[in-house]
Amino acid sequence: MYMKPIKRTYRFRLYPTTSQKDLIEKTLGCSRWVYNEFLSITKKEYEKDRNYKINKYDLIKLLPEYKDKYPYLKEVDSIALQQSVIHLYEAYRNFFRHNSDFPVFKKKKNDYGYITMNINNSIRIIGNEIQIPKIGRVKFVYHRHLPESFSYSTVAVSRIGKYYYVSLLGEEEYQEYQEYSKDNLDLANSIGLDFSLANLFVSDYKTKSNMPKYYESSLAKLASEQRKLSHMVKGSNNYNSQLLRITNLHERIANQRKDYLHKTSRYLANKYDYVFVEDLDLKEMSKRKEELKLGIFVSDLAFGTFLNQLKYKLEWLNKKLVKVDKYFPSSQLCSECGYRKTDLLLKTKSWICPNCGVKHNRDHNAAVNIKKEGMRMILNPSN
Ligand SMILES: [Zn+2]
Numbered sequence: 001m002y003m004k005p006i007k008r009t010y011r012f013r014l015y016p017t018t019s020q021k022d023l024i025e026k027t028l029g030c031s032r033w034v035y036n037e038f039l040s041i042t043k044k045e046y047e048k049d050r051n052y053k054i055n056k057y058d059l060i061k062l063l064p065e066y067k068d069k070y071p072y073l074k075e076v077d078s079i080a081l082q083q084s085v086i087h088l089y090e091a092y093r094n095f096f097r098h099n100s101d102f103p104v105f106k107k108k109k110n111d112y113g114y115i116t117m118n119i120n121n122s123i124r125i126i127g128n129e130i131q132i133p134k135i136g137r138v139k140f141v142y143h144r145h146l147p148e149s150f151s152y153s154t155v156a157v158s159r160i161g162k163y164y165y166v167s168l169l170g171e172e173e174y175q176e177y178q179e180y181s182k183d184n185l186d187l188a189n190s191i192g193l194d195f196s197l198a199n200l201f202v203s204d205y206k207t208k209s210n211m212p213k214y215y216e217s218s219l220a221k222l223a224s225e226q227r228k229l230s231h232m233v234k235g236s237n238n239y240n241s242q243l244l245r246i247t248n249l250h251e252r253i254a255n256q257r258k259d260y261l262h263k264t265s266r267y268l269a270n271k272y273d274y275v276f277v278e279d280l281d282l283k284e285m286s287k288r289k290e291e292l293k294l295g296i297f298v299s300d301l302a303f304g305t306f307l308n309q310l311k312y313k314l315e316w317l318n319k320k321l322v323k324v325d326k327y328f329p330s331s332q333l334c335s336e337c338g339y340r341k342t343d344l345l346l347k348t349k350s351w352i353c354p355n356c357g358v359k360h361n362r363d364h365n366a367a368v369n370i371k372k373e374g375m376r377m378i379l380n381p382s383n
Contacts, residue, residue, distance in 0.1 A: 014164040015139040083115040113158025149173040161248035190274035192371025202363035269313035276374030279323040335368035
């Protein structure tokens, strides 16, 4: 059976030695420098001639000249420098095709990375170390083994706050659940989800996704660190080190959240054949967030990420994520009798149906309606 290869990225935390760290930093610096240098050349040409088109290979051919002029460029991974030039070429091409603004100069930031390529196994895993061109063997946390079918050509080395990472970008075949076919899906084995600011979602089974405690405590810590920052003098040493602390904490939280979203979406995808959700308008969500002053979770588009993960995980299994029209009044309808309470306020958490007298929890009622509507769409797609 032929399985379509899917794109995957595996990211691992690196534990470089001090000298490896220096080399990574040097590579980051040189990549940025080359990007900016070539951007200024491009900019000059463009100012002379508005129809100026970049040729990728002409730019790359300039690199040896630069290396002779600036020998320190020879100390770093030459592919990283090439990739930096290609990156600029693509940014300029996008601008030229009116897809984006004119490329801007890269600034030194707390988080950035460089790209290199795996050529003839130049980047490979050896026990608890990964071989990276020029940097050598770097200790890393091999927390999950790469699948046999995974092959990667592009590799990113990055620093976020004080942490270093390596990301392997490639393709793999997904075979684990071959036995599923489109025809043996069971509509009864389905779940409806209403997205909720406090819990990510509430389902029609009244289950909530439970945010892990460590995640909650990280969020509380972040709030307190940010309060501290607000009392510091901008630009002072204290301020800068506090800023770095916050960047690191953000990174930790992002990892915890990612882990949590992956686990939750995997659980749902494994368990259910159909998952029914609202077609979320994220802009609308953040507006709602402001109204509710609750949005710790939604602030970073966790819903969007979660929906995405859920979608592809279900698709791997030939299962379905079904989105209910965003104008479907999932909160206003009584899931018992169908009465529509048009004056339901956003802040109302529970209500009693004036028609049938059933008491509703807002989120749970919405989840039931979303599931009902989703089932109707599957059984009767024409109306
Ligand atoms: Zn009712």
